[in-house]
Amino acid sequence: MLGKIVDWIDERAKVRDLYQTQMVDYKVPKNLTFPYVFGVLALITFAIQVISGIILLMYYKPIIAHAFDSANYTIMKEIPFAWLFRHMHAAGANFFLAVVYLHMFTGIYYTAYKKPRELTWIVGWVIFFVLLLTALSGYLLPWGQLSYWGMVVTTEIPTSLKDAPVLKGLFGAIGETVSIWMKGGFTLGDIALGRFFGLHVLFLPLTLMALLGIHLYLVRAAGISNPDGVEIDKKKEGVPFHPYMTLKEGAFAMGYLALFFYFVFFNMHHFLPADNFEPADPLKTPPHIAPEWYLLAFYEIFRSIPSKFWGFIAFNLALVFLLILPFLDFSPVKSARKRPLFFAMFVVLVISTMALTILGLMPPTPTNAKLGLFFAAGFFLFFLSLPVISFLEWGWYKAKGGQE
Amino acid sequence: MSAWDTIKTAFFGGLTFLFFFVIWIYNPFVHHTEYEVPSQMEEIINDPKAAVEGRELFKTMCASCHSVRYDGMYLMSVASKPEFKKILDSFGTLIRIDEKTKEKVMFLPRDVYEAIAMNDLLMLKSSFGKIPPDLSTMYLSRGEGYLYNFILKPQEVLPGTSMPAVMTGQEENTAKIVAYLKSVSEPSKGEKVKRTIMGILVIGYFIAMGFLLWIWRKKLLANMGYGH
Ligand code: HEM
Numbered sequence: 001m002l003g004k005i006v007d008w009i010d011e012r013a014k015v016r017d018l019y020q021t022q023m024v025d026y027k028v029p030k031n032l033t034f035p036y037v038f039g040v041l042a043l044i045t046f047a048i049q050v051i052s053g054i055i056l057l058m059y060y061k062p063i064i065a066h067a068f069d070s071a072n073y074t075i076m077k078e079i080p081f082a083w084l085f086r087h088m089h090a091a092g093a094n095f096f097l098a099v100v101y102l103h104m105f106t107g108i109y110y111t112a113y114k115k116p117r118e119l120t121w122i123v124g125w126v127i128f129f130v131l132l133l134t135a136l137s138g139y140l141l142p143w144g145q146l147s148y149w150g151m152v153v154t155t156e157i158p159t160s161l162k163d164a165p166v167l168k169g170l171f172g173a174i175g176e177t178v179s180i181w182m183k184g185g186f187t188l189g190d191i192a193l194g195r196f197f198g199l200h201v202l203f204l205p206l207t208l209m210a211l212l213g214i215h216l217y218l219v220r221a222a223g224i225s226n227p228d229g230v231e232i233d234k235k236k237e238g239v240p241f242h243p244y245m246t247l248k249e250g251a252f253a254m255g256y257l258a259l260f261f262y263f264v265f266f267n268m269h270h271f272l273p274a275d276n277f278e279p280a281d282p283l284k285t286p287p288h289i290a291p292e293w294y295l296l297a298f299y300e301i302f303r304s305i306p307s308k309f310w311g312f313i314a315f316n317l318a319l320v321f322l323l324i325l326p327f328l329d330f331s332p333v334k335s336a337r338k339r340p341l342f343f344a345m346f347v348v349l350v351i352s353t354m355a356l357t358i359l360g361l362m363p364p365t366p367t368n369a370k371l372g373l374f375f376a377a378g379f380f381l382f383f384l385s386l387p388v389i390s391f392l393e394w395g396w397y398k399a400k401g402g403q404e
Numbered sequence: 405m406s407a408w409d410t411i412k413t414a415f416f417g418g419l420t421f422l423f424f425f426v427i428w429i430y431n432p433f434v435h436h437t438e439y440e441v442p443s444q445m446e447e448i449i450n451d452p453k454a455a456v457e458g459r460e461l462f463k464t465m466c467a468s469c470h471s472v473r474y475d476g477m478y479l480m481s482v483a484s485k486p487e488f489k490k491i492l493d494s495f496g497t498l499i500r501i502d503e504k505t506k507e508k509v510m511f512l513p514r515d516v517y518e519a520i521a522m523n524d525l526l527m528l529k530s531s532f533g534k535i536p537p538d539l540s541t542m543y544l545s546r547g548e549g550y551l552y553n554f555i556l557k558p559q560e561v562l563p564g565t566s567m568p569a570v571m572t573g574q575e576e577n578t579a580k581i582v583a584y585l586k587s588v589s590e591p592s593k594g595e596k597v598k599r600t601i602m603g604i605l606v607i608g609y610f611i612a613m614g615f616l617l618w619i620w621r622k623k624l625l626a627n628m629g630y631g632h
Contacts (some may be wrong), residue, residue, distance in 0.1 A: 065515040072541055073474050073511065078497075083591075098424065145545075239630065247621035254614030258607045263428075265603025270428045277544035293427045350416070354423045362433050 022220075027238025028245050029226045036224070037252045038103035044253055045096040046212065048260075050205060052089040055082065060141065062197035064190050067143035068279045087264045090271040093135050095260055097294040100128055108325070109346055111334045112225040118326040120218040125323045127211045130204055132295070137200040139292065140193065146273060148188060148280030149289045151196075155182045160308035171309075187282065229335030288363075296360030297353050301379065303364060304372025314376065321383040328383055331390035332397045341389045345382045352378030439549030439561075441579075448579035449548055449586060452593060458584025461577050465570055466539075469528060473517060474540035475499065475588045476509035482521040491520055532566040543582075543589040551582045 010016045059079055061070040075082040104124070107113055113121035136154065140147045158179045162172030184191035226232055239245070263271065275286060291299050298315045305311035321328070329342075336343040352375040359372050405413075426432070441449070448454045462470075462477065471478045476499050482488060496510035518525065529535045543551060554561040555571050556578045571578045591599065 251614045251617040254610045258610040261606045274545050277541040
């Protein structure tokens with residue numbers, strides 16, 4: 001019966017062809033390492049966010065008078081099992097960003113952003129950026145103290161332009177305008193909540209979905225990279241995507257889901273922080289406001305530079321450097337496995353990013369600010385060293401008889 | 405795998421694990437304030453029967469200043485207004501039926517409640533400098549240690565606070581009130597057991613499926629002649 005139905009569909013939609021070419025004839029290198037799984041995990045997490053998000057959407061109310069109660073009374077107490085979906089959604093947001101960061105670091109390590117995969121990297125960066133906006137807007141929705149004050153701090157960041165060394169008036173006016181525009185007025189109110197709600201539940205997820213489609217297409221178009229940095233002849237050396245890769249990554253994905261649900265059921269205190277169970281109060285500034293962990297590295301770069309203007313420039317530069325990575329690194333050699341200098345700088349990058357994130361949670365004492373500057377320098381050093389390393393590697397490459 | 409590969413895997417894997425442990429589970433670099441609760445009091449706080457008594461205590465000791473809207477507990481002066489019952493019937497939703505009194509316990513949307521309570525809230529504000537907060541989610545945002553110590557000795561925990569010390573010397577009753585606030589925020593014992601079982605089943609399911617997929621893959625690949 002089932003076979004007949006598939007036959008019927010196949011005659012019209014040619015699904016068997018599609019399956020054969022996309023799943024079986026599509027060949028991948030045999031030596032893919034564990035970190036290659038993070039892309040798949042990101043996809044799974046996206047599905048988790050969409051499903052849990054739609055359930056939350058049925059009960060959440062985007063008006064200040066009701067937002068907090070709809071999240072904490074209706075969802076957490078009134079509707080059976082809605083708590084589960086809120087837990088999944090809040091943990092999912094954190095897991096999503098964690099997996100995306102790991103995915104990006106994997107891409108950097110194996111220099112998977114190099115030709116012919118520059119576009120894949122750039123689209124991936126846009127996904128990362130849209131994801132940050134999605135998380136930021138979602139975090140406002142429960143309208144707790146952290147939601148409110150986190151957004152106040154975020155919407156004030158553009159005003160640091162007024163510390164510009166030249167054209168103070170102009171820069172100040174631009175910063176102020178952008179800030180008011182983000183808030184939808186001079187204070188955060190129903191208008192801001194409505195906007196961020198619309199962005200969070202419709203525009204940003206749709207954008208993400210489209211970008212994911214393009215990203216996956218590009219991955220297929222260029223073929224998957226290789227941890228050894230040499231492009232394989234996929235006809236001869238590759239293994240069929242299904243079942244070789246699908247079942248391996250499927251098994252890892254099950255492990256990932258087990259870990260994810262451990263947090264969902266038993267360890268939510270970080271993902272639904274205590275301070276956010278206090279309703280937003282515009283008259284009561286909480287003692288410690290720090291952004292969510294996934295923004296802390298950028299925040300710490302911003303905070304440890306004494307001038308707000310240069311801090312603003314620096315953290316934007318950090319984002320831009322990530323975007324133009326494929327062009328900073330023009331070496332002919334691929335993968336950190338083959339590039340000792342690059343490997344060393346990658347370690348510097350990883351340690352600096354982690355240190356910046358952890359420093360972002362600590363009070364801004366003078367020592368911490370100095371440490372922040374030190375690790376911010378480490379972060380930028382990675383990007384600035386790439387052209388130099390590439391230059392040296394071209395030399396070695398040519399000396400060994402490599403060709404352009 | 406060569407020795408160098410093993411070192412690299414251990415280094416990056418270990419660093420990643422350590423990093424997420426610090427930011428998601430326990431961060432030794434930030435200051436955590438701990439509030440002590442004597443162990444007998446802790447027992448009371450965890451006792452569902454104490455929570456029922458705590459509700460009555462709350463009504464007499466705290467409801468002149470605080471509401472607990474998630475449990476249908478409103479300011480005394482508001483709840484005794486003649487029109488209040490009508491408002492509950494028109495705008496409220498049922499939370500539960502009280503076991504003893506068989507009365508409906510109703511939830512009121514915040515704007516409706518604040519509109520009818522406006523004068524009472526403003527009066528409290530003029531006496532205490534601020535409106536005493538609704539305590540529905542206070543257990544979640546402050547934790548039981550803070551609540552127990554604050555309610556017993558407000559000035560010691562939050563110097564300069566305008567909350568009067570109404571429970572001085574009444575350790576046991578304070579614990580009962582905390583038990584009440586806890587019962588408003590936390591699922592009941594039975595519900596918690598259900599959630600734990602559900603969690604274990606879900607996690608177990610995914611681990612089992614992971615192993616099955618792995619074994620299936622091995623067999624399949626062996627048949628296809630791929631070795632591992
Ligand atoms: C694409 C990735 C997504 C990310 C990273 C994300 C992130 C977040 C975050 C951080 C929160 C606050 C969580 C909390 O404290 O409760 C949130 C809340 C929410 N999200 Fe998402 N979200 C995503 C997708 C979606 C989608 C697709 C929908 C609906 C179609 C959705 C609907 C909601 C709703 C209604 C809330 C408020 C409810 C609540 O706070 O519990 N989200 N989101």
